[in-house]
Amino acid sequence: MPNQPAGSGHRAAPVHADPAEVSVLEALSAVADPVRLQLVRELADSEDWTRSCGSFDVPVGKAALSHHFSVLRGVGLVEQRDMGAKRVNRLRREEFEARFPGLLHLLLRADDA
Amino acid sequence: MPNQPAGSGHRAAPVHADPAEVSVLEALSAVADPVRLQLVRELADSEDWTRSCGSFDVPVGKAALSHHFSVLRGVGLVEQRDMGAKRVNRLRREEFEARFPGLLHLLLRADDA
DNA sequence: CGAAGTGTAAGATATTCATCGAACACTCGG
DNA sequence: CCGAGTGTTCGATGAATATCTTACACTTCG
Numbered sequence: 337m338p339n340q341p342a343g344s345g346h347r348a349a350p351v352h353a354d355p356a357e358v359s360v361l362e363a364l365s366a367v368a369d370p371v372r373l374q375l376v377r378e379l380a381d382s383e384d385w386t387r388s389c390g391s392f393d394v395p396v397g398k399a400a401l402s403h404h405f406s407v408l409r410g411v412g413l414v415e416q417r418d419m420g421a422k423r424v425n426r427l428r429r430e431e432f433e434a435r436f437p438g439l440l441h442l443l444l445r446a447d448d449a
Numbered sequence: 450m451p452n453q454p455a456g457s458g459h460r461a462a463p464v465h466a467d468p469a470e471v472s473v474l475e476a477l478s479a480v481a482d483p484v485r486l487q488l489v490r491e492l493a494d495s496e497d498w499t500r501s502c503g504s505f506d507v508p509v510g511k512a513a514l515s516h517h518f519s520v521l522r523g524v525g526l527v528e529q530r531d532m533g534a535k536r537v538n539r540l541r542r543e544e545f546e547a548r549f550p551g552l553l554h555l556l557l558r559a560d561d562a
Numbered sequence: 563c564g565a566a567g568t569g570t571a572a573g574a575t576a577t578t579c580a581t582c583g584a585a586c587a588c589t590c591g592g
Numbered sequence: 593c594c595g596a597g598t599g600t601t602c603g604a605t606g607a608a609t610a611t612c613t614t615a616c617a618c619t620t621c622g
Contacts, residue, residue, distance in 0.1 A: 589596100
């Protein structure tokens with residue numbers, strides 16, 4: 337087994353859902369949470385694969401944070417990838433938009449909480 | 450005070466919110482519920498002011514039902530009006546669409562739960 | 563190797579909230 | 593006026609879930 341150049345750790349691979357198989361109710365429930373909404377918004381303002389999980393400014397411990405990312409992965413809105421010791425994120429904009437047209441736009445475009 | 454011809458009962462007037470003053474998070478939370486989602490969908494398939502609260506096919510008692518309508522009113526998605534002994538409903542399509550573009554369409558157009 | 567940093571997993575706790583039952587207010591029709 | 597029907601409010605109950613603490617696995621760096 338060759339050495340891997342940072343980017344394919346042998347940790348438990350994060351489980352991602354395909355947005356196409358996610359129900360509207362599941363997607364709404366995932367996104368109707370203040371912490372997760374903030375995560376999505378912060379992530380939207382960043383370049384893909386540049387934000388590690390711990391780099392978000394949310395008022396919860398890392399265990400809860402891990403849970404929230406799990407939920408966002410579960411609806412196919414966030415994709416994760418191991419990069420060295422860190423797990424970096426990106427929004428699956430196209431796939432999510434294809435399944436739930438306008439929803440992501442609504443989350444980001446919102447002027448208030 | 451003259452007699453009122455059915456349509457303006459002197460019951461406690463239902464409190465409606467203006468969608469313009471509702472946050473995205475509140476709207477999402479209101480709609481991310483199986484019962485309320487079904488209410489909205491059934492209501493969308495009916496003519497305005499033709500459905501009384503009790504006429505919906507949802508698996509909850511009338512107390513819970515009253516609560517759900519209260520939540521939907523609270524985000525300005527449903528408007529109510531007293532008509533005789535019954536309280537009839539309609540969707541505030543335009544106002545809601547103006548505040549949350551695409552959301553209502555997403556709720557109704559959904560092919561699954 | 564050892565220490566620090568990052569994220570996950572499991573168990574316990576707490577809070578939110580959906581639901582129900584009962585009591586109440588109102589409307590309509592005998 | 594009385595009874596049936598409709599919807600709301602209140603209090604309590606139960607389930608879902610957000611959170612924390614602790615423990616663990618892995619990575620990187622010294």
